Amino acid sequence: MTPTTTPTTPPEFAWDRAEPTSPERRAELLGTPGFGAIYSDHMVTIRWQAERGWHDARVQPLAALSLHPATMAFHYGQTVFEGMKAFWRPGGRRALFRAADHARRFNRSARRMAMPPLPEEDFVAALDALLLADGAWVPPARGHSFYLRPFMIASETHLSNRPAEEYLFALIGGPVRPAFAAEPKPVRLWAATDYIRAAAGGTGEIKCGGNYGGAYLAQRQATANGCDQVVWLDARERRYVEEAGGMNLFFVEAAPGGPRLVTPALSGALLAGITRDSILRLAGRLGYQVTEQPVTLDEWEAGCREGRITEAFATGTAVAIVPVGHVVSTEREWTVGGGKAGPVMSRLREALLDIQYGAAPDEFGWMRVVATEAGDR
Known part of the structure:
Protein backbone atom coordinates (compact mmCIF):
# COMPACT_ATOMS: atom_id res chain seq x y z
CA MET A 1 0.00 0.00 0.00
CA ALA A 179 24.63 29.07 15.99
CA PHE A 180 27.10 31.93 15.61
CA ALA A 181 27.68 34.84 17.98
CA ALA A 182 24.90 37.29 18.87
CA GLU A 183 26.70 39.76 16.61
CA PRO A 184 28.00 37.20 14.12
CA LYS A 185 31.46 37.67 12.75
CA PRO A 186 31.95 37.07 9.03
CA VAL A 187 32.54 33.45 8.06
CA ARG A 188 35.12 31.98 5.71
CA LEU A 189 33.72 29.74 2.98
CA TRP A 190 35.49 26.91 1.15
CA ALA A 191 34.55 26.52 -2.53
CA ALA A 192 34.16 22.77 -2.98
CA THR A 193 35.13 21.41 -6.39
CA ASP A 194 35.70 17.74 -5.49
CA TYR A 195 32.20 17.13 -4.17
CA ILE A 196 28.64 18.18 -4.96
CA ARG A 197 25.68 18.54 -2.64
CA ALA A 198 22.78 17.87 -5.00
CA ALA A 199 21.52 17.81 -8.58
CA ALA A 200 18.16 18.77 -10.05
CA GLY A 201 15.78 15.86 -9.76
CA GLY A 202 17.51 14.54 -6.66
CA THR A 203 16.75 15.35 -3.05
CA GLY A 204 18.60 18.66 -2.70
CA GLU A 205 15.37 20.67 -2.48
CA ILE A 206 14.09 18.75 0.57
CA LYS A 207 15.30 18.11 4.11
CA CYS A 208 16.29 14.46 4.31
CA GLY A 209 19.08 13.07 6.44
CA GLY A 210 21.28 11.86 3.59
CA ASN A 211 21.74 15.38 2.23
CA TYR A 212 23.54 16.34 5.40
CA GLY A 213 25.55 13.19 6.07
CA GLY A 214 26.77 13.31 2.47
CA ALA A 215 28.16 16.81 3.04
CA TYR A 216 30.43 16.02 5.98
CA LEU A 217 33.49 15.00 3.99
CA ALA A 218 33.54 18.34 2.16
CA GLN A 219 33.00 20.10 5.48
CA ARG A 220 36.09 18.36 6.84
CA GLN A 221 37.97 19.68 3.83
CA ALA A 222 36.72 23.18 4.58
CA THR A 223 37.81 22.93 8.21
CA ALA A 224 41.23 21.66 7.20
CA ASN A 225 41.63 24.79 5.08
CA GLY A 226 40.66 27.17 7.87
CA CYS A 227 37.09 27.71 6.73
CA ASP A 228 33.75 27.59 8.52
CA GLN A 229 31.47 26.21 5.82
CA VAL A 230 31.40 24.88 2.26
CA VAL A 231 30.25 26.79 -0.82
CA TRP A 232 28.48 24.22 -2.97
CA LEU A 233 28.66 24.53 -6.75
CA ASP A 234 26.31 23.09 -9.35
CA ALA A 235 26.59 19.42 -10.25
CA ARG A 236 26.95 19.85 -14.03
CA GLU A 237 29.54 22.59 -14.59
CA ARG A 238 30.95 23.23 -11.11
CA ARG A 239 30.65 26.96 -11.84
CA TYR A 240 27.40 28.20 -10.35
CA VAL A 241 27.10 29.03 -6.68
CA GLU A 242 24.28 27.18 -4.94
CA GLU A 243 24.42 27.07 -1.12
CA ALA A 244 26.76 27.67 1.80
CA GLY A 245 26.73 24.57 3.97
CA GLY A 246 23.03 24.15 4.77
CA MET A 247 22.30 27.84 4.17
CA ASN A 248 21.08 29.96 1.27
CA LEU A 249 23.36 32.69 -0.08
CA PHE A 250 22.70 36.35 -0.88
CA PHE A 251 24.87 38.93 -2.61
CA VAL A 252 24.49 42.72 -2.29
CA GLU A 253 25.34 44.66 -5.43
CA ALA A 254 25.83 48.39 -5.82
CA ALA A 255 23.19 49.59 -8.30
CA PRO A 256 22.01 53.01 -9.54
CA GLY A 257 18.71 52.77 -7.65
CA GLY A 258 20.31 51.62 -4.43
CA PRO A 259 21.59 48.25 -3.18
CA ARG A 260 20.31 45.21 -5.05
CA LEU A 261 19.98 41.76 -3.48
CA VAL A 262 20.82 38.77 -5.67
CA THR A 263 20.29 35.16 -4.65
CA PRO A 264 20.59 31.96 -6.71
CA ALA A 265 17.25 30.93 -8.16
CA LEU A 266 15.65 27.74 -6.90
CA SER A 267 16.73 25.15 -9.44
CA GLY A 268 15.45 21.86 -8.10
CA ALA A 269 18.77 21.33 -6.31
CA LEU A 270 18.51 24.11 -3.70
CA LEU A 271 16.48 24.05 -0.52
CA ALA A 272 13.70 26.63 -0.46
CA GLY A 273 14.75 28.15 2.83
CA ILE A 274 12.06 29.67 5.04
CA THR A 275 14.56 32.32 6.16
CA ARG A 276 15.53 32.88 2.51
CA ASP A 277 11.93 33.61 1.62
CA SER A 278 11.57 35.87 4.67
CA ILE A 279 14.61 37.93 3.62
CA LEU A 280 13.33 38.27 0.06
CA ARG A 281 10.03 39.60 1.33
CA LEU A 282 11.59 41.85 3.97
CA ALA A 283 14.04 43.28 1.44
CA GLY A 284 11.21 44.28 -0.87
CA ARG A 285 9.34 45.91 2.02
CA LEU A 286 12.48 47.86 2.97
CA GLY A 287 12.88 49.18 -0.56
CA TYR A 288 15.74 47.03 -1.83
CA GLN A 289 15.77 45.66 -5.36
CA VAL A 290 15.60 41.86 -5.36
CA THR A 291 16.69 39.44 -8.08
CA GLU A 292 16.80 35.64 -8.21
CA GLN A 293 19.35 34.58 -10.83
CA PRO A 294 22.35 32.28 -11.35
CA VAL A 295 25.71 33.54 -10.04
CA THR A 296 29.02 31.89 -10.93
CA LEU A 297 31.99 31.67 -8.60
CA ASP A 298 33.98 33.77 -11.12
CA GLU A 299 31.28 36.46 -11.15
CA TRP A 300 31.31 36.56 -7.36
CA GLU A 301 35.08 37.03 -7.26
CA ALA A 302 35.13 39.63 -10.02
CA GLY A 303 32.26 41.53 -8.42
CA CYS A 304 34.11 41.73 -5.11
CA ARG A 305 37.41 42.77 -6.66
CA GLU A 306 35.67 45.46 -8.73
CA GLY A 307 33.67 46.76 -5.77
CA ARG A 308 30.36 45.89 -7.41
CA ILE A 309 29.48 43.21 -4.84
CA THR A 310 29.68 45.00 -1.52
CA GLU A 311 28.35 42.29 0.81
CA ALA A 312 27.44 38.63 0.93
CA PHE A 313 25.56 36.74 3.63
CA ALA A 314 24.02 33.36 4.32
CA THR A 315 20.59 32.63 5.80
CA GLY A 316 19.04 29.70 7.62
CA THR A 317 16.98 28.82 10.66
CA ALA A 318 19.99 28.08 12.87
CA VAL A 319 21.95 31.23 12.00
CA ALA A 320 19.20 33.67 10.97
CA ILE A 321 21.66 35.77 8.94
CA VAL A 322 25.45 35.56 9.02
CA PRO A 323 27.89 37.65 6.93
CA VAL A 324 30.45 36.16 4.57
CA GLY A 325 33.91 37.71 4.85
CA HIS A 326 36.18 35.48 2.74
CA VAL A 327 35.96 32.83 0.04
CA VAL A 328 38.76 30.27 -0.38
CA SER A 329 39.45 27.51 -2.91
CA THR A 330 42.47 25.46 -3.93
CA GLU A 331 43.42 28.15 -6.46
CA ARG A 332 42.34 31.50 -5.05
CA GLU A 333 41.05 33.54 -2.16
CA TRP A 334 39.24 36.83 -1.93
CA THR A 335 37.67 39.15 0.60
CA VAL A 336 34.01 40.09 0.58
CA GLY A 337 32.93 43.54 1.77
CA GLY A 338 36.24 44.26 3.45
CA GLY A 339 35.78 41.13 5.55
CA LYS A 340 33.10 42.82 7.66
CA ALA A 341 29.36 42.65 8.18
CA GLY A 342 27.67 45.13 5.87
CA PRO A 343 24.85 47.62 6.49
CA VAL A 344 22.28 45.87 4.30
CA MET A 345 22.73 42.52 6.04
CA SER A 346 22.66 44.18 9.45
CA ARG A 347 19.46 46.06 8.67
CA LEU A 348 17.73 42.94 7.37
CA ARG A 349 18.87 40.90 10.35
CA GLU A 350 17.55 43.40 12.88
CA ALA A 351 14.25 43.72 11.00
CA LEU A 352 13.80 39.94 11.08
CA LEU A 353 14.67 39.68 14.77
CA ASP A 354 12.31 42.55 15.62
CA ILE A 355 9.41 40.62 14.10
CA GLN A 356 10.40 37.35 15.75
CA TYR A 357 10.72 38.90 19.22
CA GLY A 358 7.65 41.11 18.94
CA ALA A 359 9.55 44.41 18.80
CA ALA A 360 7.97 45.31 15.44
CA PRO A 361 4.54 44.67 13.90
CA ASP A 362 4.17 41.33 12.14
CA GLU A 363 2.88 42.69 8.84
CA PHE A 364 3.42 39.34 7.10
CA GLY A 365 1.44 37.18 9.52
CA TRP A 366 4.49 35.03 10.22
Missing part, protein backbone atom coordinates in the same frame (compact mmCIF):
# COMPACT_ATOMS: atom_id res chain seq x y z
CA THR A 2 1.47 3.36 -1.00
CA PRO A 3 2.15 5.37 2.18
CA THR A 4 1.32 8.78 0.71
CA THR A 5 -2.44 8.83 0.31
CA THR A 6 -3.99 8.33 3.75
CA PRO A 7 -3.93 11.66 5.60
CA THR A 8 -6.11 10.36 8.46
CA THR A 9 -6.14 12.90 11.28
CA PRO A 10 -4.78 11.52 14.57
CA PRO A 11 -6.90 11.71 17.71
CA GLU A 12 -6.49 14.31 20.42
CA PHE A 13 -3.11 14.15 22.09
CA ALA A 14 -2.81 11.86 25.07
CA TRP A 15 -0.78 13.57 27.81
CA ASP A 16 1.77 11.90 30.04
CA ARG A 17 3.43 14.57 32.13
CA ALA A 18 7.15 14.40 32.85
CA GLU A 19 8.68 15.19 36.21
CA PRO A 20 9.69 18.79 35.45
CA THR A 21 13.25 20.03 35.65
CA SER A 22 13.61 22.23 38.71
CA PRO A 23 13.29 25.99 38.09
CA GLU A 24 16.84 26.48 39.40
CA ARG A 25 18.37 23.90 37.07
CA ARG A 26 16.32 25.14 34.12
CA ALA A 27 17.46 28.72 34.73
CA GLU A 28 21.06 27.52 34.77
CA LEU A 29 20.62 25.73 31.45
CA LEU A 30 18.82 28.68 29.86
CA GLY A 31 21.75 30.92 30.76
CA THR A 32 24.21 29.07 28.52
CA PRO A 33 22.16 26.83 26.25
CA GLY A 34 24.64 26.20 23.43
CA PHE A 35 23.09 24.91 20.21
CA GLY A 36 21.40 21.53 20.00
CA ALA A 37 22.80 20.13 23.25
CA ILE A 38 19.94 20.76 25.73
CA TYR A 39 16.40 19.41 25.45
CA SER A 40 13.16 20.23 27.22
CA ASP A 41 11.18 17.82 29.38
CA HIS A 42 8.72 16.46 26.79
CA MET A 43 8.42 15.17 23.26
CA VAL A 44 5.49 14.57 20.90
CA THR A 45 4.98 11.38 18.89
CA ILE A 46 2.39 10.32 16.29
CA ARG A 47 2.37 6.99 14.47
CA TRP A 48 1.25 5.96 10.99
CA GLN A 49 0.35 2.54 9.63
CA ALA A 50 -0.87 1.68 6.16
CA GLU A 51 -4.07 0.16 7.55
CA ARG A 52 -4.85 2.90 10.10
CA GLY A 53 -3.32 6.14 8.90
CA TRP A 54 -2.17 8.58 11.57
CA HIS A 55 -2.96 7.59 15.16
CA ASP A 56 -1.69 7.42 18.76
CA ALA A 57 -0.76 11.11 19.15
CA ARG A 58 1.03 11.66 22.45
CA VAL A 59 2.80 14.27 24.54
CA GLN A 60 5.13 12.32 26.79
CA PRO A 61 8.37 12.59 28.77
CA LEU A 62 11.47 12.90 26.63
CA ALA A 63 12.94 9.41 26.36
CA ALA A 64 15.07 7.23 24.12
CA LEU A 65 13.32 5.45 21.25
CA SER A 66 13.36 1.65 21.24
CA LEU A 67 13.91 0.46 17.66
CA HIS A 68 14.60 -2.98 16.23
CA PRO A 69 17.92 -3.39 14.35
CA ALA A 70 15.86 -4.10 11.20
CA THR A 71 14.01 -0.78 11.43
CA MET A 72 13.84 0.32 7.81
CA ALA A 73 15.05 3.88 8.43
CA PHE A 74 18.47 2.47 9.37
CA HIS A 75 18.84 0.67 6.06
CA TYR A 76 17.09 2.66 3.33
CA GLY A 77 17.26 6.24 4.55
CA GLN A 78 13.58 7.17 4.77
CA THR A 79 14.08 10.08 7.17
CA VAL A 80 12.96 13.70 6.87
CA PHE A 81 13.02 16.62 9.28
CA GLU A 82 12.47 20.31 9.81
CA GLY A 83 14.24 22.91 11.91
CA MET A 84 12.29 25.87 13.27
CA LYS A 85 12.06 28.20 16.25
CA ALA A 86 9.75 29.62 18.88
CA PHE A 87 10.38 32.93 20.63
CA TRP A 88 9.60 34.34 24.04
CA ARG A 89 6.83 36.88 24.47
CA PRO A 90 5.85 38.63 27.72
CA GLY A 91 2.70 37.63 29.57
CA GLY A 92 3.12 33.86 29.40
CA ARG A 93 2.98 33.70 25.60
CA ARG A 94 5.33 32.17 23.07
CA ALA A 95 5.40 32.63 19.29
CA LEU A 96 6.23 30.14 16.52
CA PHE A 97 7.89 31.51 13.39
CA ARG A 98 6.18 30.52 10.11
CA ALA A 99 4.78 27.28 11.48
CA ALA A 100 2.44 26.59 8.54
CA ASP A 101 5.26 27.13 6.03
CA HIS A 102 7.41 24.61 7.85
CA ALA A 103 4.49 22.18 7.83
CA ARG A 104 4.16 22.50 4.07
CA ARG A 105 7.88 22.03 3.50
CA PHE A 106 7.92 19.02 5.81
CA ASN A 107 5.22 17.42 3.68
CA ARG A 108 7.09 18.20 0.45
CA SER A 109 10.05 16.34 1.91
CA ALA A 110 7.83 13.44 2.99
CA ARG A 111 6.22 13.05 -0.42
CA ARG A 112 9.61 13.11 -2.17
CA MET A 113 10.76 10.26 0.11
CA ALA A 114 7.55 8.24 -0.47
CA MET A 115 6.45 8.87 3.12
CA PRO A 116 2.95 9.82 4.33
CA PRO A 117 2.32 13.56 4.70
CA LEU A 118 1.14 14.67 8.11
CA PRO A 119 -1.87 17.03 7.82
CA GLU A 120 -0.67 20.60 8.29
CA GLU A 121 -3.10 21.25 11.13
CA ASP A 122 -1.73 18.24 13.01
CA PHE A 123 1.88 19.29 12.44
CA VAL A 124 1.06 22.72 13.90
CA ALA A 125 -0.96 21.15 16.73
CA ALA A 126 2.11 19.12 17.68
CA LEU A 127 4.18 22.33 17.88
CA ASP A 128 1.50 23.98 20.03
CA ALA A 129 1.38 20.94 22.32
CA LEU A 130 5.11 20.94 22.96
CA LEU A 131 5.05 24.66 23.76
CA LEU A 132 2.10 24.13 26.10
CA ALA A 133 4.08 21.46 27.91
CA ASP A 134 7.48 23.19 27.89
CA GLY A 135 6.83 26.91 27.53
CA ALA A 136 9.12 27.61 30.48
CA TRP A 137 12.04 26.38 28.36
CA VAL A 138 11.74 29.24 25.86
CA PRO A 139 14.56 31.67 26.78
CA PRO A 140 13.71 35.37 27.09
CA ALA A 141 17.07 36.78 25.91
CA ARG A 142 17.09 38.40 22.49
CA GLY A 143 19.08 36.20 20.14
CA HIS A 144 18.15 33.07 22.08
CA SER A 145 15.17 30.93 21.13
CA PHE A 146 13.54 27.52 21.46
CA TYR A 147 14.61 25.27 18.60
CA LEU A 148 12.08 22.67 17.43
CA ARG A 149 13.06 19.55 15.52
CA PRO A 150 10.12 17.69 13.96
CA PHE A 151 11.22 14.52 12.17
CA MET A 152 9.80 11.37 10.68
CA ILE A 153 11.39 7.95 10.18
CA ALA A 154 10.36 4.66 8.59
CA SER A 155 9.69 2.59 11.71
CA GLU A 156 8.61 -0.70 10.16
CA THR A 157 10.74 -3.74 11.04
CA HIS A 158 11.60 -5.33 7.70
CA LEU A 159 14.53 -5.64 5.29
CA SER A 160 12.62 -5.43 2.01
CA ASN A 161 13.88 -2.66 -0.25
CA ARG A 162 10.61 -0.71 -0.59
CA PRO A 163 8.79 2.19 1.10
CA ALA A 164 7.88 1.27 4.64
CA GLU A 165 4.29 0.76 5.78
CA GLU A 166 4.85 2.16 9.28
CA TYR A 167 6.24 5.56 10.27
CA LEU A 168 6.98 7.52 13.42
CA PHE A 169 6.64 11.31 13.58
CA ALA A 170 8.38 12.85 16.58
CA LEU A 171 9.01 16.36 17.85
CA ILE A 172 11.68 17.44 20.31
CA GLY A 173 12.95 20.87 21.28
CA GLY A 174 15.27 22.83 23.48
CA PRO A 175 16.71 26.28 24.18
CA VAL A 176 19.47 27.53 21.89
CA ARG A 177 21.74 30.48 21.48
CA PRO A 178 22.54 31.59 17.93
CA MET A 367 4.16 34.60 13.99
CA ARG A 368 1.79 32.11 15.60
CA VAL A 369 1.31 33.18 19.21
CA VAL A 370 0.67 30.36 21.66
CA ALA A 371 -0.73 31.16 25.10
CA THR A 372 1.03 29.14 27.76
CA GLU A 373 1.43 29.19 31.48
CA ALA A 374 5.20 28.81 31.08
CA GLY A 375 5.07 25.06 31.27
CA ASP A 376 1.97 24.47 33.42
CA ARG A 377 -0.89 22.87 31.55
